[in-house]
Amino acid sequence: MLFRSYGIDLDEHAKAHITMTLTAPGCPAAGVLPGQVGDAARRVEGVSDVQVELTFDPPWDQHMMPEYVKLELGLL
Numbered sequence: 001m002l003f004r005s006y007g008i009d010l011d012e013h014a015k016a017h018i019t020m021t022l023t024a025p026g027c028p029a030a031g032v033l034p035g036q037v038g039d040a041a042r043r044v045e046g047v048s049d050v051q052v053e054l055t056f057d058p059p060w061d062q063h064m065m066p067e068y069v070k071l072e073l074g075l076l
Helices: 033-042 067-072
Strands: 003-010 015-022 049-054
Touching: 015 033, 033 049
Parallel strands: 015 049
Antiparallel strands: 003 015
16 A cells, blocks of 8 residues: 655644545545544644645556655565
């Protein structure tokens, strides 16, 4: 299961807005992973609240994976 953050913004009230995607809209982690991302962000000192938004635009593809992930998966 892979995800990618398209952006993390922090407003003047220390509220974080995270825009992220998953490998596919039908990803089995779609119901769990955004909550885990939000929970992790809430543990960051100074963050007052978190909103996680899933998007599939642009669609995820293998080229978005970091080199170390490609290496780990044997894609290099």
